[in-house]
Amino acid sequence: MAFRPSQHNRTISAGLAAILLVTVASFLGRNAAAASTTRSRREMMQQTNAQSSDAWLLQxxxxxxxxxxxxxxxRFAELYKKTGSVGDLxxxxxxxxxxxxxxLYYQNLLQFDGKKQEKDISVFFRETELLVGREISIEDPRLQSAALEKNRLQLAEFDTPSGSVGMSKYNYLNVAKMPERSFLxxxxxxxxPFSSDSAVKVFQLDPSSILAQESAKTFQICQEGIHKDGTTELNGEAAACATSLEALQSLVRSPMLLGPHDAANVKALSTDERLHSGSSFRGKVVKVSLEASVEQRHAVCHNLMYPSAVYFCHYLQRTRVYTVMLQPLDAAGAQQRHLVRAIAMCHMDTTGWNPRHLAFQNLLTLPGHGEACHWVLQGSMTFVPTA
Known part of the structure; x- marks a missing residue:
């Protein structure tokens, strides 16, 4: 279901960017004031650097x-209506x-050390790992992407077992560095038109190309997998897609995702861009903050592939969202100066997930036997209520 912005939300000037700017400004202001009286200059520098993910999100x-x-x-709209072509759009x-x-991008994405298998790439972890003082490792996002995509392709080869629909048909954890695109x-x-073959017809893509196939998959996620009421085949999930920045603004504010109360009071969370640098990360947990409990609604927006930017935003029940502050460690285990912020999401009920899902290969468990957590990485945004 592609989300249409309401009439009063069709200008972005006071929209999503303003939400994020106010969030960042107030967040920085509160912490700067506290730091000036209670923390050393070095700690202030650590905190300021850890907050750079907000600036990255805005950028x-x-x-x-x-x-x-x-x-x-x-002009392009009229050109399409008259000729069915978009010219040099x-x-x-x-x-x-x-x-x-x-x-080439996709082929490179699926390549990693031939000695490793998907199950050897740590994407999912337990909630108990989010403990202050614990050392943790975060796999290179490119390896996570490769493992997730290979697992998705494997799942597609099998019929989903009866009653096991969650996290199987679609993979919402795309943490790859997507090719840069603008919204329409x-x-x-x-x-x-936005349809299963619109990328082929509108943008003249080769129907056999991976880009065309991925674009068709995006439509499948956005239209065929989401019912008119905003629910999906995943139990308790509300979801929609945004094909313009204005639509993303409206969607984040939509009661469908965050509920009638919390939709008016949201803040944006994002993982520090330094965790997207193309290498594995090792650090020590210095602070863990629960941003949304299983009783609170939240929204996570994922970047899907299409010639123009498309975001899939959803809320899934029985999920917890955490902000985790990490002290980077070098290869020798020495602590680095700047703190790094990472957003973690823990799915507390995996009962309906496909038994072949990568989560159970990582965790050596079965659906319904404990939670499955993952990091919200490249190209994804998380929105949680402020109160």
Whole structure:
């Protein structure tokens, strides 16, 4: 289900970017005031560096805003209505339509040390690992992506066992560094068709290309997997997709995800970009904060592949969200100066998950036998209530 922004939310000036800017400003202000009286200058520097993920989130969203003016957007909309073509929209709108380069990207994504198997890549962990003073390792996001995608392809080869639908048909944990793309302007996103073959017809992609296939999978997640009421086949999940920045703004504020009360009071969380650097990370837990309990609603938005930016946002019941502050350690175990912030999500009930899911290979357990936690990494955003 592609989310349509309401009429009063079709300008982004006071929208999602403003939400995030206010969140960052108030967060920095509160902590700076406290730090000035209770912490040393070194601790202040650590805290400031740990908060850089907020700036990264703002920068990411700003970079995805369409470069098209209103007049240019209208011109492409009229061009499509008259000819069924979008002309040079890919270049003018900073979209991604290069099927050959995406094929290389995808092939590289699936390559890792041939001595390792998917189960050897640690993506999932237990909630008990989030303890102050504990040393933890976070796998290279590229290896996590490879393991998850290979597992998804394996799951697709088998019929889902009766009663085991969760986390099997779709993989929402795409932590790969996606090719950079901009959103479409809201009106243009509503004019151009969004269907299983729209990437082929609208953007003239080779239907046999991996980019076309991934784009069709995105539509499948956004349309075929989400019912009209916003629910999915996963038990207790509410979800929708946003195909424009304005739609993402409306979706984050939608009661469907965060409920009628919390939708008006949200803050954005993101993992520090230094954990996306393309290498494994080792650190010591110095602080763990529960951001959303199993009784609280939250929203997580994942970057899906399509020629233009598309985000899948969902809320899943019986899940906890944590902010974890980490003290980086070097290869010799020496502590580094700057703290790093990571967002962890723990699914407390895995009863309906496919028994072949990577989580159970990592944890050496079965569906329904304990929780499965993972880090919210590259290209994903988490929104939680502020009260």
């Amino acid at each position: 990411m969203l700003a970079g995805m805003r369409s470069p098209l003016s209103k007049a240019e957007s209208d 890919c270049e003018a709108g900073k979209l991604y339509c290069d099927a050959k380069s995406f094929n 302007p809201a009106e243009l996103a509503q004019t151009l």
